[in-house]
Amino acid sequence: MSKTAVARPCLSALNGFAKRSAIAVFSLTSAVALGTVPTPVVAQTFVFNDVRIEGAQRIEPGTILSYAGIARGQTVSASELNDAFQNIQNSGLFESVEIVPQGSTLIIRVVEYPTINRIAIEGNRRIEDEDLEPLLQSQSRRVYSPSTAEADANLIAEAYIQQGRIAARVQPRLIRRSDNRVDLVFEVFEGGVAEVERIAFVGNQKFTDRRLRRVLETKQAGLLRAIITRDTFIADRIQFDRQLLEDFYSSRGYVDFRITGTNAELAAERDGYFVTFNVEEGQQFRFGDITVTSDLAEVDIAAFERAVSVRPGKVYAPQLVDRDIERLERRAVEEGLDFIRVEPRVTRNDRALTLDVEYVLTRGPRIFVERIDIEGNTTTLDRVVRRQFETVEGDPFNPREIRNAAERIRALGFFADAEVNAREGSTPQQVIVDVDVEEQPTGSISIGGSYSTSTGFGLNLSFSERNFIGRGQQLSLGLTTSEDSNRYSFNFVEPALLGRDLAFGIGLSYSNTERQNADYNTESGTFSPSLTFPISDNGRLQLRYTLEYTDLTLPDESDVGGIVTAEAGQGALYQSSIGYRFSYDTRRTGLDPDAGVLLEFGQDFGGVGGDTTFVRTNVRAVAQRLAFSEEVTLRAIFEGGALNYTGDEGSRVTDRFFLGSSLMRGFEPGGIGPRERGPGFDDALGGNYFAVARFEAEFPLGLPEEYGISGGMFYDVGSLWGLDDSDAATGEVLFEDGSLRQVVGLSLFWTTPLGPLRFNFSEALQREDEDKEQNFELTISTDF
Structure with missing residues (x-):
C-alpha cells in the first residue's frame, strides 16, 4: 500500500503570499530592466495564538505538537511550516497530514493509520504459514505501517529465493474493517524453481569437470529434479561450494589453488542458472624436510621427533600438519610440559616442488580456562556437549583443542548449528568458552517396502533416535518381514559410559524362517552386550558377550537328508560365548583422500555355559583407491571365516557359513558349498570355513552425472567347505573338501532418492555342475 500525503502548509494565507511574491518578482524584473535598484522583498511570517488538532484518535495532541515543533506565539516562516508538515508525516503514525493556517489559528488535520485486525498469508503452498509468520514484524492489534509491511513482504520473498524461487513476488494488501481496523493480507506468487542447468569449470587441468562436480554440494538438474533439491540455485550454497573446492585442492597438495571468479548466469526464461567456476590449480607440492626445534631446555627433541607421523615425499596437505601439531601437543602434556605451543614454519622450494616444515616448540601465554558456558540446548544435556572437550575448567587454554572440540560437537549430528568461541574471563589470564548450539531433529521413523531377488517382497519398519532423551544415546527398533522370514531387532548404545570414550551397547534380536531357500524352519534369538573403545588413532577394540538360542525344526511333508534330520533332532540349543573384534580404519582420520584401508579381525569363544563349545573366527580386509584423476x-x-567345534556336538546348518551375494556374487543363497543330495532332496549345508576375494572397479559411463548412473565391473573368487561329521548322511555329500568358484560381471549403479541401487549381471567362469547360479541381482549399494 502506498502512502498518501496531502501537504497544505498554507491555504488562503499562503495564496495571498504567493500573489504578493509574484508581484515582487514582476517588480524586480521591471527594476532590472529599467536599471533601477529593486525594493527588497520580505518573506511572510506567521504568529499563531492557537493550534487546533483535528482527526487524532489514539495519538495525543501533545505528541503531534512535539513533532511539529511550533509553540503558541512563536513567529513561524513558510519554510518552517513545511518542516513541521514533514516531521509529522515522517513520524510514520499518519496516513495523511494537512496543515492549514487560518488567521491566528493553525489547524493540523491528520488521518491515523489503522490498527491491524489480523494478518494472513495467501497463495503459499511450498512454505507453510508457521514457517513464514515468525519472519513478520507486523503484528495484530498494532498500528499498521506501510514500510514495515513492505519489509515483511521482502522477507517472505527472500524465504522463497532461498529455495531457488527467484521469481517469487509478495504484495501486501489491506481489507478495510470498521473502527479504523484493517486485515493485512500478503498475497504470494511463488513462481517456479530456478534450477542449476549446468556447472562448468574453466582452468582445471588436473581434474575433470565431472570429478569436481562431485565435490560440490550444488548439483545439476537431472531426471529426478522434482525430488532432489540440491539442483536448486541458492547463492549461499555457491559460496559454500567455493570453500569445498579450495579444501579439495589443498588436501591434494595444490597450495597455490585459487578461484578467480564465479559466474552465475540466469537463463533468458529465468528458470535456470549456468554456473561457472574459474580456477587456477597451480602445481602439486610434497613434503620436504620435516624437523622439530625448540629453545626450551626441558624439551627432549628426540621424543618429539618420534611423535611426527608425516614423512618426506608424501603429498602435502594442511590436515597432515594439523594432525602432527596435535600429536606434538599431546606429547607435551604426557611429558608434563604445560603451555607448550607448536608453530609450523613452512619453507617453499619451487624448484623441487616441496615444502619443508619446521615444528617450533615455544612456551605460550599462561592462560587458563575459567569455565565453559553452553546455551541453546533445550533437549540435549550439558554433559553431552561438555564431554566433547578434552579441556575442563582450570586446564591450560589451548585454542587448537577448542577448535577440535567445536568440530566434534558439529560431528555429533544433534545440532543444526554450533558456534564455539573464547572470550576474556574475569582476569586477563582466564578465558570463558561460549558454546551456542541450535538443535535439530535426531529421530526418524521409516516405513517402506523392499524387494530382493532371493527373498522376494518384504516390509520394513524401523524407528531410530540418535540422541535418546537428550543423553546422546542411540536407540533403534526394527521389523523386517518377507515372504518366508521375520526379524525383530533392538539396539541401544551409550557412547560415553562413565563419561569416558567407552561405548556400551546392547543388542537384542529374534528371527524365524519358514523354508527360506531350504526345506526346514529355523528360530533364533540373540542377546549381546558389548564394550567398544579406541586403542589408537585408527584402531578400536570391542569386547562382547553373546547368548544365542537356536532351534531347527522340520515341517510336515519335508524332504531333507540325513544330516539336516540329525541336526534337527538335537532340538533347541543355547550358545554362550565371549569374544572380541579389532578394527583398524584409516577413514576415521581421512588424511589420505585417495585411499582407505579397513582391517577387521574377531573371534568368539563358546563354552561359557550353554550347550556347545566352539571358536568362531572372522577376518575382513578392504583396500580402496581412487585412480585416473579420481574418476x-x-x-x-x-x-574369511573359520568355525571349530571342540565338544561332542558339531556345528549345525544354523551355525555354519553361507556365501550369499554380499560375500560372493553370481550364485543363489546356498548355491555353492557342501550339500547333501539324494532322492527328492538337495540340502545346502553351509561350511565351517570360507575364503573370498573380491575385486571391483567403479567408473563413469559418460552420462550426465546428474542422472546418478555409473558403471562397474567385478571379479570374485572363493570357496566354502568343511563339515564336522557327515556320517549321518543318507545321500551323497558333495564339495565337503571345497573347490574354487570364479565369477566375473558388470554392475550398474544408480543413485536415487530411495537409496543407491546396484544392478549386477554376472557369469561364472568356474563352477560345479550342481551349483545354482544367479546371473542377475538387484541390491542396495553400500560403501565399505
Missing part, C-alpha cells in the same frame, strides 16, 4: 574407484576385499 575410477578401485577396491579389493578379502573375507
Whole structure:
C-alpha cells in the first residue's frame, strides 16, 4: 500500500503570499530592466495564538505538537511550516497530514493509520504459514505501517529465493474493517524453481569437470529434479561450494589453488542458472624436510621427533600438519610440559616442488580456562556437549583443542548449528568458552517396502533416535518381514559410559524362517552386550558377550537328508560365548583422500555355559583407491571365516557359513558349498570355513552425472567347505573338501532418492555342475 500525503502548509494565507511574491518578482524584473535598484522583498511570517488538532484518535495532541515543533506565539516562516508538515508525516503514525493556517489559528488535520485486525498469508503452498509468520514484524492489534509491511513482504520473498524461487513476488494488501481496523493480507506468487542447468569449470587441468562436480554440494538438474533439491540455485550454497573446492585442492597438495571468479548466469526464461567456476590449480607440492626445534631446555627433541607421523615425499596437505601439531601437543602434556605451543614454519622450494616444515616448540601465554558456558540446548544435556572437550575448567587454554572440540560437537549430528568461541574471563589470564548450539531433529521413523531377488517382497519398519532423551544415546527398533522370514531387532548404545570414550551397547534380536531357500524352519534369538573403545588413532577394540538360542525344526511333508534330520533332532540349543573384534580404519582420520584401508579381525569363544563349545573366527580386509584423476574407484576385499567345534556336538546348518551375494556374487543363497543330495532332496549345508576375494572397479559411463548412473565391473573368487561329521548322511555329500568358484560381471549403479541401487549381471567362469547360479541381482549399494 502506498502512502498518501496531502501537504497544505498554507491555504488562503499562503495564496495571498504567493500573489504578493509574484508581484515582487514582476517588480524586480521591471527594476532590472529599467536599471533601477529593486525594493527588497520580505518573506511572510506567521504568529499563531492557537493550534487546533483535528482527526487524532489514539495519538495525543501533545505528541503531534512535539513533532511539529511550533509553540503558541512563536513567529513561524513558510519554510518552517513545511518542516513541521514533514516531521509529522515522517513520524510514520499518519496516513495523511494537512496543515492549514487560518488567521491566528493553525489547524493540523491528520488521518491515523489503522490498527491491524489480523494478518494472513495467501497463495503459499511450498512454505507453510508457521514457517513464514515468525519472519513478520507486523503484528495484530498494532498500528499498521506501510514500510514495515513492505519489509515483511521482502522477507517472505527472500524465504522463497532461498529455495531457488527467484521469481517469487509478495504484495501486501489491506481489507478495510470498521473502527479504523484493517486485515493485512500478503498475497504470494511463488513462481517456479530456478534450477542449476549446468556447472562448468574453466582452468582445471588436473581434474575433470565431472570429478569436481562431485565435490560440490550444488548439483545439476537431472531426471529426478522434482525430488532432489540440491539442483536448486541458492547463492549461499555457491559460496559454500567455493570453500569445498579450495579444501579439495589443498588436501591434494595444490597450495597455490585459487578461484578467480564465479559466474552465475540466469537463463533468458529465468528458470535456470549456468554456473561457472574459474580456477587456477597451480602445481602439486610434497613434503620436504620435516624437523622439530625448540629453545626450551626441558624439551627432549628426540621424543618429539618420534611423535611426527608425516614423512618426506608424501603429498602435502594442511590436515597432515594439523594432525602432527596435535600429536606434538599431546606429547607435551604426557611429558608434563604445560603451555607448550607448536608453530609450523613452512619453507617453499619451487624448484623441487616441496615444502619443508619446521615444528617450533615455544612456551605460550599462561592462560587458563575459567569455565565453559553452553546455551541453546533445550533437549540435549550439558554433559553431552561438555564431554566433547578434552579441556575442563582450570586446564591450560589451548585454542587448537577448542577448535577440535567445536568440530566434534558439529560431528555429533544433534545440532543444526554450533558456534564455539573464547572470550576474556574475569582476569586477563582466564578465558570463558561460549558454546551456542541450535538443535535439530535426531529421530526418524521409516516405513517402506523392499524387494530382493532371493527373498522376494518384504516390509520394513524401523524407528531410530540418535540422541535418546537428550543423553546422546542411540536407540533403534526394527521389523523386517518377507515372504518366508521375520526379524525383530533392538539396539541401544551409550557412547560415553562413565563419561569416558567407552561405548556400551546392547543388542537384542529374534528371527524365524519358514523354508527360506531350504526345506526346514529355523528360530533364533540373540542377546549381546558389548564394550567398544579406541586403542589408537585408527584402531578400536570391542569386547562382547553373546547368548544365542537356536532351534531347527522340520515341517510336515519335508524332504531333507540325513544330516539336516540329525541336526534337527538335537532340538533347541543355547550358545554362550565371549569374544572380541579389532578394527583398524584409516577413514576415521581421512588424511589420505585417495585411499582407505579397513582391517577387521574377531573371534568368539563358546563354552561359557550353554550347550556347545566352539571358536568362531572372522577376518575382513578392504583396500580402496581412487585412480585416473579420481574418476575410477578401485577396491579389493578379502573375507574369511573359520568355525571349530571342540565338544561332542558339531556345528549345525544354523551355525555354519553361507556365501550369499554380499560375500560372493553370481550364485543363489546356498548355491555353492557342501550339500547333501539324494532322492527328492538337495540340502545346502553351509561350511565351517570360507575364503573370498573380491575385486571391483567403479567408473563413469559418460552420462550426465546428474542422472546418478555409473558403471562397474567385478571379479570374485572363493570357496566354502568343511563339515564336522557327515556320517549321518543318507545321500551323497558333495564339495565337503571345497573347490574354487570364479565369477566375473558388470554392475550398474544408480543413485536415487530411495537409496543407491546396484544392478549386477554376472557369469561364472568356474563352477560345479550342481551349483545354482544367479546371473542377475538387484541390491542396495553400500560403501565399505
